[in-house]
Each structure stands twice: as structure tokens, then as C-alpha cells.
Amino acid sequence: MAAVPRPRRRIEALLAQAGVQAGGGREWDPQVHDGRFYARVLAQGSLGLGESYMDGWWDVRSLDGFLLHLLQARLDRRVHGLAEAGDALLAWLSNRQSRARSGEVGRRHYDLGNDLYAAMLGRRLVYSCGYWRQATGLDAAQEAKLDLVCRKLQLRPGMRVLDIGCGWGEALKFAAERYGVSGVGVTISEEQAAFARELCAGLPVEIRLQDYRDLDERFDAVLSIGMFEHVGVRNYRAYFEVVRRCLAGDGLFLLHTIGSNVSVRRTDPWIARYIFPNSMLPSAAQVTRASEGLFVLEDWHGFGADYDRTLQAWHDNVEAAWERLDPRYDERFRRMWRFYLAGSMASFRSRRSQLWQLVLSPRGVPGGYVAPR
Numbered sequence: 001m002a003a004v005p006r007p008r009r010r011i012e013a014l015l016a017q018a019g020v021q022a023g024g025g026r027e028w029d030p031q032v033h034d035g036r037f038y039a040r041v042l043a044q045g046s047l048g049l050g051e052s053y054m055d056g057w058w059d060v061r062s063l064d065g066f067l068l069h070l071l072q073a074r075l076d077r078r079v080h081g082l083a084e085a086g087d088a089l090l091a092w093l094s095n096r097q098s099r100a101r102s103g104e105v106g107r108r109h110y111d112l113g114n115d116l117y118a119a120m121l122g123r124r125l126v127y128s129c130g131y132w133r134q135a136t137g138l139d140a141a142q143e144a145k146l147d148l149v150c151r152k153l154q155l156r157p158g159m160r161v162l163d164i165g166c167g168w169g170e171a172l173k174f175a176a177e178r179y180g181v182s183g184v185g186v187t188i189s190e191e192q193a194a195f196a197r198e199l200c201a202g203l204p205v206e207i208r209l210q211d212y213r214d215l216d217e218r219f220d221a222v223l224s225i226g227m228f229e230h231v232g233v234r235n236y237r238a239y240f241e242v243v244r245r246c247l248a249g250d251g252l253f254l255l256h257t258i259g260s261n262v263s264v265r266r267t268d269p270w271i272a273r274y275i276f277p278n279s280m281l282p283s284a285a286q287v288t289r290a291s292e293g294l295f296v297l298e299d300w301h302g303f304g305a306d307y308d309r310t311l312q313a314w315h316d317n318v319e320a321a322w323e324r325l326d327p328r329y330d331e332r333f334r335r336m337w338r339f340y341l342a343g344s345m346a347s348f349r350s351r352r353s354q355l356w357q358l359v360l361s362p363r364g365v366p367g368g369y370v371a372p373r
Helices: 006-017 037-044 046-054 063-072 082-093 104-110 114-121 138-152 170-179 190-199 233-246 269-274 284-291 305-324 331-349
Strands: 160-164 182-187 205-209 219-225 247-260 296-302 353-361
Touching: 006 037, 037 046, 046 269, 046 331, 063 331, 114 305, 138 170, 138 247, 138 305, 138 353, 160 170, 160 233, 170 182, 170 190, 170 205, 182 190, 190 205, 219 233, 233 247, 233 284, 247 284, 269 331, 284 353, 305 331, 305 353, 331 353
Parallel strands: 160 182, 160 219, 182 205, 219 247
Antiparallel strands: 247 353, 296 353
């Protein structure tokens, strides 16, 4: 009998520590179709794991369940590829989220196609965590989130609102229709900007294709939903300085962002290559350090478990829609997208990733701020 190659022995031993067996019968046990899988994962870490799935080298009935087991056993911190070390060095030496690079994520991710996002995100094109406290479905959860944001900002008719990273314009549309405000939304995605302008036609809303660093005008309230993940630690202070100079002295700023339990300077190599180039998740320490002296922290609300439910709904929507979508979303793209959504589910389910809404004020709310829930 031929000896089992060392890479396979090593990977199978690590999987066993996570309660996973290659070729096993449980829904989270992967079925390996190509023996090169083991050496590839050992050499490349998460990048090799994701790419080998995209290439069809392995399958598993519960992809999110499999990835959850790996994260709970912290195997991602024990297997690293050479490319990951290179990425870490670049993150220390350069600003991966500079003005020159800021448009890359728009071109490579948000401009993929509004048809894909419309199929996945539901009735409202809101590409961020829903608020499931009383909601029973995705559309209700997203509407509840938008209303929560407006209530936290204490929006009133006649106010002028800035949305940094406005996406497809849903938040400003909601605020204008339900709360009587006017507003400006900025995005670096041409596809999003075109859609948002059409969506908000007839409302007192202006959509701009603009880098947040170029903003310099006064608003009564500022919101930013799911954009801070693209700012980068080298730019956090500048980001908060932009918000501060644009926000009225008695105004409120709501920051809605995914967060990390630890301070890092880069994202996962597979995510960086295929999903969100130049992205990174902030830690609580990084957020507070960057905003220190500029704002008073009025409220910090975490509901990361709701993101798992949101992602499950997105997964179900897009799986039901694949056959109706453009053929450019080929089989390799579908496997890439499945790996992205499943990995995100696992990250939130394991509590490795968080979802935060912060409310900040320039000088503190007189008498104190009462946070809606």
C-alpha cells in the first residue's frame, strides 16, 4: 500500500481537530475529487482552499457548516501561504486604500451587475445587514434597519443628510420619503450611481460619483452604511475628519460597519483577490482611536448575529435565480459566490465578525442621547 503523502496527512490531522473528516458522511465533511487539494491548501492557506473549491477540486453538502468548523477550531490562523506573508508586508508598507486605489472595489465588485444584486438582495437593493429584531423576512428586516438608522439620527423634515457610500440609493430614498429630508449620496461605483439616480428621481436627492475625501460642505446629519470596511486603517483618521468638517455642530453621525475582534491591517487573501480588493475590517480599538478628540460616542449597538440570517436569505435568493441570470455568471463564478456567502455566514455565526452601529456627535448631546432600538 502506498504511503499517504505528507500534505494529506497534515491537512487530515488539522481537519480532525475541527471535527471534520475528508470523505466522511456528515453534511460538513468535504468530498475531495482531486488529490492536489491537500498540498494546495497547505501551501496557500485560505487562498488555496477557496480557489480549489472554485476549481471543483472538492465539494461539501453544507459549505457554511464546513467553514464554521474550520473557524471555530481557528485553523485559518494555523495554515498560511507565502502570498499571505507578502500581503501583510504590502499592508505595512503602502496605503492599500489610497485615493488612486479607491475605485478598484467599485469596478471589480459593485459594478459586477445590478441584475445579480437585484436577484440576491430582495425588494430593496440594500447590501448590508438587516435588522431582524421583529422582522420575519429579508425585506422587512432591511426596512427595519433603514428606519432604525433614521430614528437614531433623529431625522426631521427639512434636514439635509449626507450618505457616505450610498450604494444603490435606498437609504436616502427611504429617508426622503418617510422623514422628509433632502440629501447627497456619494459612491465610487458607476453602476450604483446610475441606478441610484434613477431610483431617487423626483426626490430632493443628489447622487455623486465621488471619493469621500473630496467632501467639504455642511449637513445636518451624516450616515455611512457598509462603506467603512473599504476605508483602511491608514485612512480612518482622515475619514472621521471629513465627517467632522461636514457635520453641523448639533448633528449626529451614524456609522454602520462590520467589525473585527482583533486589530488587523488587511483582509483575508481570498477575499482580497476575488471579492473586496483593498478591504479590511476595523476593530473597536481602531475605530475609537481614529475618532478620539473629534466625536463623542453616544451609542454602540451590536447585532452581528443578524448578519448570518441576512446572508442566508441572500444565499437562498441567488441560488433560486442562477438559471435566470446572464451566462457571464458561469459555474466558476457561482462557486466563487457560494464560497463568499458561506464564509461570511460562518464568520458571523462563529462570532469572529461583528456588526456595529455607532452614533457619534461633535460635542455631545445636551442632556444625553437616548438610543432607539
